[in-house]
Structures are given as C-alpha cells and as structure tokens.
Amino acid sequence: MKLSLKLITYLSLIIFSVISIAYVSILDSKVVNKLDGVLWTVPAKVYARPLELAEGGKINVDVLKKELEILSYELTKGIPDTPGEFSQSQRSVNIFIRGFGSQEPGLYRLKIENDKIDSIKRKDGISIDLIQLEPLSIGGMFPSHLQDRILLNFSQVPKDLEEMILVVEDRNFYSHKGISLRSIMRAFIKNTRALGIEEGGSTITQQLAKSLFFSPEQTIKRKIKEAIAALLIEIHYSKQEILLAYINDVFIAQSGRRAIHGFGLASQFFFGTDLKNLSLDQKALLVGMLKGPSLYSPINNPDRAKTRRDLVLSLIKNDSLITEEEYLDLKGRSLKVIPPSFKSLSKYPAFNDIVTLDLRKNFDDSDLRTKGLKIITNLDPVVQDYLEESIKDTKLQLKRRYGSQLNGLEGAGIVIDSFSGEVVAAIGSTKPNNYGFNRAINAVRPIGSLVKPFIYLSALQHYSKYNLSTLLDDSKLSVSLPGGKLWEPNNFDKKFHGNIPLHVALSESYNVATTRLGMDLGYSVVQETFTKLGIKKKIPKYPSIFVGSFEMTPLEAIQAYQTIASEGFYSPLNSIRTVESSEDVLSLSYPYKVEQRFRPEPIYLLKFVLKQTFISGTARGFSSRVIEKWKTGGKTGTSDDQRDSWFVGYAGNYLMVVWLGFDDNRKSPLTGRTGALQVWKNFMSRLDPIAYEVRKPSRIRYEWVDTKDGLLSGERCKGSILIPFVEGTEPEMIPQNRKKCRISEESYTAKVLNKIKEAIEVK
Amino acid sequence: MKKNFNTYLVALILMSLFLGCTSSPKKETNFYDLEVEKFSSSVKLLLTDLEFLKKEILKVNANKPSVQRILIEADDKWMEEDLKKASSALERGLRIAKDESALYLRLAHLRLEQGLIKESSAFAERGLLNKNASSWELLLLKIYSAQK
Numbered sequence: 001m002k003l004s005l006k007l008i009t010y011l012s013l014i015i016f017s018v019i020s021i022a023y024v025s026i027l028d029s030k031v032v033n034k035l036d037g038v039l040w041t042v043p044a045k046v047y048a049r050p051l052e053l054a055e056g057g058k059i060n061v062d063v064l065k066k067e068l069e070i071l072s073y074e075l076t077k078g079i080p081d082t083p084g085e086f087s088q089s090q091r092s093v094n095i096f097i098r099g100f101g102s103q104e105p106g107l108y109r110l111k112i113e114n115d116k117i118d119s120i121k122r123k124d125g126i127s128i129d130l131i132q133l134e135p136l137s138i139g140g141m142f143p144s145h146l147q148d149r150i151l152l153n154f155s156q157v158p159k160d161l162e163e164m165i166l167v168v169e170d171r172n173f174y175s176h177k178g179i180s181l182r183s184i185m186r187a188f189i190k191n192t193r194a195l196g197i198e199e200g201g202s203t204i205t206q207q208l209a210k211s212l213f214f215s216p217e218q219t220i221k222r223k224i225k226e227a228i229a230a231l232l233i234e235i236h237y238s239k240q241e242i243l244l245a246y247i248n249d250v251f252i253a254q255s256g257r258r259a260i261h262g263f264g265l266a267s268q269f270f271f272g273t274d275l276k277n278l279s280l281d282q283k284a285l286l287v288g289m290l291k292g293p294s295l296y297s298p299i300n301n302p303d304r305a306k307t308r309r310d311l312v313l314s315l316i317k318n319d320s321l322i323t324e325e326e327y328l329d330l331k332g333r334s335l336k337v338i339p340p341s342f343k344s345l346s347k348y349p350a351f352n353d354i355v356t357l358d359l360r361k362n363f364d365d366s367d368l369r370t371k372g373l374k375i376i377t378n379l380d381p382v383v384q385d386y387l388e389e390s391i392k393d394t395k396l397q398l399k400r401r402y403g404s405q406l407n408g409l410e411g412a413g414i415v416i417d418s419f420s421g422e423v424v425a426a427i428g429s430t431k432p433n434n435y436g437f438n439r440a441i442n443a444v445r446p447i448g449s450l451v452k453p454f455i456y457l458s459a460l461q462h463y464s465k466y467n468l469s470t471l472l473d474d475s476k477l478s479v480s481l482p483g484g485k486l487w488e489p490n491n492f493d494k495k496f497h498g499n500i501p502l503h504v505a506l507s508e509s510y511n512v513a514t515t516r517l518g519m520d521l522g523y524s525v526v527q528e529t530f531t532k533l534g535i536k537k538k539i540p541k542y543p544s545i546f547v548g549s550f551e552m553t554p555l556e557a558i559q560a561y562q563t564i565a566s567e568g569f570y571s572p573l574n575s576i577r578t579v580e581s582s583e584d585v586l587s588l589s590y591p592y593k594v595e596q597r598f599r600p601e602p603i604y605l606l607k608f609v610l611k612q613t614f615i616s617g618t619a620r621g622f623s624s625r626v627i628e629k630w631k632t633g634g635k636t637g638t639s640d641d642q643r644d645s646w647f648v649g650y651a652g653n654y655l656m657v658v659w660l661g662f663d664d665n666r667k668s669p670l671t672g673r674t675g676a677l678q679v680w681k682n683f684m685s686r687l688d689p690i691a692y693e694v695r696k697p698s699r700i701r702y703e704w705v706d707t708k709d710g711l712l713s714g715e716r717c718k719g720s721i722l723i724p725f726v727e728g729t730e731p732e733m734i735p736q737n738r739k740k741c742r743i744s745e746e747s748y749t750a751k752v753l754n755k756i757k758e759a760i761e762v763k
Numbered sequence: 764m765k766k767n768f769n770t771y772l773v774a775l776i777l778m779s780l781f782l783g784c785t786s787s788p789k790k791e792t793n794f795y796d797l798e799v800e801k802f803s804s805s806v807k808l809l810l811t812d813l814e815f816l817k818k819e820i821l822k823v824n825a826n827k828p829s830v831q832r833i834l835i836e837a838d839d840k841w842m843e844e845d846l847k848k849a850s851s852a853l854e855r856g857l858r859i860a861k862d863e864s865a866l867y868l869r870l871a872h873l874r875l876e877q878g879l880i881k882e883s884s885a886f887a888e889r890g891l892l893n894k895n896a897s898s899w900e901l902l903l904l905k906i907y908s909a910q911k
Contacts, residue, residue: 052858054860056860057859129827130829130832420854596888692861
C-alpha cells in the first residue's frame with residue numbers, strides 16, 4: 001500500500017515534470033517565434049504627398065489654410081508657439097511645423113503675395129528656401145490581426161523617453177531577471193497605503209509577455225504563465241532588446257478596428273509627428289497611457305489623461321530628471337492632441353483602390369501587409385476634399401432642380417496633374433467615403449461627345465487636308481449598316497447646319513459633321529490616334545463610334561485627355577510617388593515617364609477649340625478673366641437618352657473628369673453641361689488653380705476668318721474670329737465684300753511702311 | 764583637346780545661327796525656330812561626347828533659390844552615380860516649378876545616361892515649351908530633342 005502511494009507520488013511528479021517541461025518548451029518556442037518574427041510584421045502605411053512650400057513657388061493662401069486644417073493645425077492669434085499651430089496676418093502665414101523626416105519642427109513665416117511665396121523665414125530671421133509639411137496618413141494595408149505600428153530601432157528612441165518608462169513602469173528593469181519580487185512587494189505596500197492600485201508589480205518583461213501571449217484577464221494561472229514567459233524572454237534576449245520590443249509593441253490606443261501599438265505610431269497618431277520631435281509633456285502623456293489606454297485616453301478622457309500625465313511628470317521630477325521649474329512649465333501645458341486623422345482603415349476608398357492597383361504591379365499582398373512599407377502617394381488632400389465637397393454640393397443643387405428624378409444618382413470623379421499623369425484625387429460615388437462599387441475605375445460607360453476631340457485630333461495631324469477653318473458637311477447623313485439597316489445620326493439640337501468650319505463643328509459638338517469626318521479619315525487613322533492617347537481598347541468598326549457609343553471608365557477617359565492637356569506628351573497615370581522600407585530606404589520610386597505622342601501644332605489647334613467650348617460652346621458661362629487665368633479647355637459628353645453625363649476639362653495643371661448617371665443605366669434629365677460640368681465648375685472655383693504659360697509653337701500663325709464660310713476675314717468684319725493655323729495652311733481666299741473690313745487704314749499704312757523698311761534693309 | 768574642339772563647335776553653331784539671323788532682317792532671333800537638323804552632323808558630334816554636354820548642362824542654374832537647392836542635391840547624387848535619386852530630386856523640382864529649364868536639361872541628359880533616348884528627347888521637347896527659357900537653354904534643349 002505504502003509502496004503504491006510512493007509510486008503514485010513519483011509517477012505524478014514525473015508526469016507533472018514532463019508536462020511542465022513540455023509546456024515550457026512550447027512556450028519557449030512561442031517566445032522566440034513571436035519576438036523574432038510575427039511581432040515585426042508591420043503593415044504598409046499609406047500617406048498623401050507632403051506639401052512643399054518653396055520660395056518663389058506658387059500657392060493659393062486658401063488652399064494652404066485648407067491643407068493646415070486637414071493636418072489638424074490650430075489657427076491661433078498672434079505668433080504660434082507650439083508645434084501644430086498657425087496664424088495668418090495680412091500678407092503672411094506663420095506656421096509652427098511639427099516636423100517630418102528630415103524637416104525639423106519649428107516656426108516659419110511665409111510672406112505670400114499674388115499667389116506667390118515671396119519669402120520663408122525661420123524664427124531667428126534666417127531665410128529658408130524650402131520647407132515641407134508632414135504628409136497626411138491616409139490608410140494602411142493591414143494583416144488580419146489589424147495591429148498597426150511603426151517599428152523603431154534603438155537609436156530612434158529618445159533617451160528621456162526610455163528613462164521615463166523605466167521610472168514609471170519598472171525601476172529595477174536592468175537588475176531583475178524578468179520578475180521582481182522587490183517590485184511586487186513595493187507595489188503591494190504602496191497600494192495598501194493608498195487604498196487603491198497606484199503601482200503595478202509587473203516588470204516590463206512581464207508586460208511584454210502579457211501583451212504578446214495572453215489575454216488581459218487577471219487570474220493567478222495567467223500570472224504564473226506570464227512570469228514563466230518573462231523568465232524565458234530574459235534568457236533569450238538582452239535587456240536592450242526587451243525594452244525595444246516593449247516600446248514597439250505596447251498597446252496604446254484603438255482607432256476603429258485598428259489597434260495602435262508602440263510609441264512610434266502613437267506619436268504620429270496623437271501628435272502628427274515623429275517621436276524624436278515630441279516634447280517631454282507629450283512623451284509623459286503617452287507613458288501615462290500605458291496604465292490604461294482607454295481610461296487615460298486624451299481623446300475620450302482628457303481630464304483624466306492630464307492628471308495621469310502630470311503624475312508621470314512629478315515622478316520624473318522626483319527622480320531629478322527634470323527641475324521644479326521645468327515641471328511647473330510642463331504641467332501648465334494643455335494636451336493638444338490632434339483628432340484621429342482617419343477613423344476607418346482608409347478615408348479615401350476610391351483613391352485607395354487606385355493605389356492598390358498600382359501597388360499590385362510590384363508587390364504581393366504579404367509584402368504589403370507585413371514589411372512595414374511606407375507608401376507616399378500623389379494624393380493631394382485639399383484637392384480630394386474639394387472634389388468630395390463639389391460632388392455632394394452639386395448633387396444637392398441638382399436634386400433641388402430636378403427632384404425625385406435624380407434619386408439614386410451616382411457619380412465618379414478623378415483629378416490628375418496633367419503634366420505628370422499623377423493622380424491627385426478620386427471619388428467613386430456621390431457618397432465618397434463609402435466603400436462599395438468604385439465607379440472611377442469600374443464603371444464602363446458610353447462617353448458621348450468626349451470622343452470627338454480624338455476624331456478631330458486625327459484630322460488636324462494632316463495639316464495639308466484639315467485646318468480649323470476647313471468646311472465640314474453637317475447635312476443629313478444616312479449610313480448603310482451590314483444587314484441592310486440605315487443609321488441616320490442627328491445633332492443634339494435636332495437641326496442640320498450645312499457646311500460649317502471644323503472649329504465650329506467641334507465647339508458646338510455637331511454629331512453629323514463629326515461622323516462624316518471620322519468616316520473620311522477611316523477607322524485605322526482614328527484607331528492610331530486612340531492608341532497614341534493611351535487607349536488600349538480597339539475601336540469597333542461602326543460609325544456611331546465617332547459620336548460616342550465608345551465605352552470607357554472615367555480612369556481611361558482621363559488618361560486619354562492627359563496627353564491633350566499636356567501638349568501632346570503622354571505620361572501613364574500613377575498614384576504612387578515612392579515606396580520606402582521601414583528603415584527609410586528607398587525601395588521603389590515611380591519616376592516621371594514622358595513620351596511625345598503628338599507634335600505641338602495639332603495639339604495647339606485642338607486646345608484652341610477646347611478653349612472655345614468655354615467661351616461660346618457647351619461649357620460657356622465662365623468669365624474671360626477666369627478662362628485666361630486657368631488656361632482652361634474641355635469637352636462635355638452626353639450619351640444616348642442622357643443616360644450618361646460627362647465632362648473632362650483642364651485648368652492650370654489640373655485635369656478632371658466627372659461622370660454622373662445611374663447604376664441601372666436609366667435615363668436622366670442631365671446632359672454633360674447641366675450635370676457633370678456643374679461638378680467641375682464647383683470644384684475648380686474652389687481650387688482656383690494657377691496656370692503656367694506655355695510657349696506657342698513657332699509654326700503657329702493667327703488669321704481672322706469668317707465663322708460661317710471659314711474664308712479669310714478681318715477684325716472689323718462681322719462674324720469673324722481670330723484662329724490659329726499651322727504656317728502655310730491658312731486660307732488664301734478673301735471674298736470681295738470683306739476686303740475693306742479686313743485691311744484697316746491703319747494696318748494698310750503699317751504694311752506699306754514695312755515694305756519700305758524691307759526694301760531699305762535688303763539694299 | 765576634345766573639350767576645346769567641342770567648345771569651338773558650339774561657338775561655330777551659335778555663330779552660324781547668329782549670321783543666319785542677321786541675314787534675315789524680317790525675323791527676330793528665336794532659337795525655338797532653329798532647325799537643329801540642318802546642323803545634324805555637328806549635333807551628332809556633340810551627342811557623342813556626353814561628358815562635354817553634361818558639363819555644359821551642369822552650368823545651367825535655376826532662377827528660383829528653392830529649385831537651385833534641389834539642383835545641388837540632384838547634382839550631388841548624379842556625381843555619386845545614383846541616377847535614381849538624382850532623377851527623384853529633379854522630379855521634385857518639377858513639382859515646385861515647371862518653368863525651370865535647368866530641370867528639363869538635366870532630366871534630358873539623365874534619361875540619356877539611363878539609356879532612355881525617347882524620354883530624353885521628350886523632356887527636351889517639353890523644356891522647349893517653357894516660356895522662360897533663355898536662347899542658350901533652348902539651343903541645348905534642341906540638341907537633345909534632335910535625337911529622335
């Protein structure tokens with residue numbers, strides 16, 4: 001009996017030991033795996049472009065203020081004295097920059113006159129030629145656990161933060177072996193005296209073990225497991241490695257479904273800047289939050305968070321890390337955290353989709369979710385906000401006018417920098433922040449008259465045959481289709497206009513004249529132009545293609561117009577600027593790609609007519625001052641039965657496409673002019689872009705011609721217009737009755753004088 | 764010796780242009796009108812000596828101090844043969860100002876070094892549309908645009 005009891009005891013001990021050893025071994029391998037691998041799977045972070053402010057550069061003050069507002073800068077009176085503040089006086093803007101990358105935080109004074117930055121000066125009066133605002137964080141590519149962090153290496157951790165953490169969380173960190181009986185005892189005594197929990201007994205290593213492997217439940221069993229894991233961590237890793245892992249891994253806040261881990265990301269999340277730029281009071285706030293991220297959240301519980309921050313400050317004062325004076329100064333500061341920059345995983349779903357499409361060309365999904373890539377996109381948050389506001393406002397206005405007919409109206413819009421092809425903003429719905437069907441990239445719709453400039457560009461490349469005053473036939477047309485059917489195109493005004501000059505046919509968007517032109521040119525010539533414009537689809541060989549039955553997505557349409565807006569230079573659309581690894585090493589850059597697809601002359605002629613669209617054509621209604629300032633041009637498009645309302649137009653360096661319509665393809669009361677153009681107008685009026693002057697191609701000459709017959713005319717002749725021609729292609733004939741009004745006395749005298757001058761010089 | 768030859772060659776082209784322009788009193792000097800193709804053999808010679816051309820390009824400064832600072836950064840990277848970073852810096856310059864010929868010229872040469880002849884020519888053609896370009900800058904841009 002005795003023997004058997006002894007045996008049972010031995011056996012139990014053996015079994016317990018085996019189980020214990022097995023458990024510890026499993027835990028040990030988990031510790032190593034987690035700390036060596038999984039912990040460092042960092043999701044890619046996506047940023048908008050950083051705004052650069054350059055001496056001599058162009059900037060609209062309202063746009064700058066909007067950017068600062070989006071970045072949560074606070075408008076103050078007087079000179080700003082804290083990062084994240086700005087003020088405005090008559091001709092200057094003072095910004096206390098938070099700092100980002102190589103941009104030091106500090107106060108800068110910008111003198112802005114006539115939309116131009118005259119000077120940038122530092123607080124000490126020294127002139128600076130270039131400063132950069134931090135880019136807006138716009139989303140991330142998250143792994144399934146939705147933990148987000150920015151990994152820091154030890155050199156990126158400020159020494160005072162390290163000291164602060166140790167004072168508050170684990171004074172004996174460098175002397176214990178993972179668990180500290182002294183700390184447990186001290187916490188017990190302190191908490192008993194205070195009749196509450198004022199200090200925890202867990203070491204930093206225990207806290208790390210807890211956050212890596214265990215749930216937050218407080219049980220003896222879990223405490224024992226935590227202690228074993230802490231001991232194992234201490235066996236495998238140095239103190240410095242453990243502290244760094246803690247700083248990178250500790251949970252600090254929750255933002256929607258996204259969990260904010262580590263001090264690197266917490267600094268960006270609460271203060272919009274790198275950890276190295278934080279002041280002591282800001283660091284104290286973050287350290288204070290470790291005790292209870294939700295309880296001491298400066299967003300949800302600011303009073304409690306401040307009390308806790310002040311306690312941290314008093315602890316470091318007691319340890320002589322700061323003086324009494326510094327303590328009083330820091331304690332007096334307000335919290336000044338920024339509101340979360342995005343609540344969901346991505347604030348701009350349509351733009352994010354375009355970024356994802358571009359990223360997938362070079363990265364696989366696991367790279368994006370684990371390698372901590374820093375993706376700087378071309379998103380301009382101000383332009384994006386204006387775009388969103390424009391479509392929402394315009395939809396409201398249209399609904400007031402058309403009522404329930406517009407219930408369920410959808411839309412899409414994309415804005416690019418026409419010079420570079422950089423996509424700067426996109427929306428895929430009239431509710432831009434909603435996820436779902438992204439019409440900007442997925443809605444394939446008939447483009448209506450948006451196709452016409454492509455046909456006219458095909459013609460204008462043949463200087464000898466077509467110029468802007470070439471007469472086109474806009475009389476009734478019947479085309480026999482295969483199968484014996486007749487197709488008879490009509491104009492929007494249901495009238496035929498006989499012979500009209502080419503520029504009128506395009507600016508008035510006449511269907512019949514355009515169909516004839518397309519058929520005269522032939523499908524292969526038109527196809528060639530489509531290809532040069534970056535349109536990858538083959539055009540079907542039926543004549544309705546020339547007046548808009550061709551289908552495109554808004555993204556494809558804006559690519560085609562990019563080459564036109566950009567003087568004939570094709571640049572593929574691109575939403576990403578650079579992709580960097582977490583170590584700030586450039587992994588991939590997306591360089592400008594430029595290819596000259598058209599000579600400048602035909603593009604110049606086409607752009608002249610696209611400008612006419614704004615002066616007298618389907619986009620009329622803008623002041624001549626605005627048309628000149630923006631150097632604008634564009635084209636409306638309306639598909640059959642007004643199922644699609646389109647507008648593409650450029651102003652300054654911006655090119656924008658807008659589509660409005662219904663997902664079920666029903667008829668709408670909107671044309672390109674009454675629908676999409678209104679969104680464009682609303683948007684551009686907010687942005688008020690600044691244009692660069694472009695040199696006129698040397699072979700372009702202007703001539704007065706008649707708007708009806710296209711023959712030579714004069715400034716004083718009725719119904720005349722001054723239009724450009726490629727040198728040598730100007731009309732030669734001038735009707736008898738216009739000879740008088742073409743040559744004024746003044747210009748005749750000037751001509752005679754010139755002749756005499758020429759004769760003298762030749763001699 | 765080669766450098767001297769090239770300097771003479773550029774001077775010769777300029778002189779020919781100047782003489783050409785003076786013989787036609789009706790027209791103002793406008794280097795944009797210049798048909799570089801007429802001097803194709805001389806231009807080709809210049810294009811064979813990229814080092815000489817590069818030295819000429821590096822002498823072209825920007826008008827805006829902010830762009831000049833970027834040019835210095837780009838030139839440093841270029842000297843270190845880090846073409847990717849040099850290109851990134853120049854593109855950053857273009858985002859700030861699209862009317863600086865110094866940027867187009869450097870990008871045209873850099874793309875040539877990267878073996879992207881079409882792009883080199885396209886940057887030069889774009890630069891030719893810059894209204895603020897000086898006659899000398901236009902002439903240099905014409906040389907690169909003539910590669911097509």
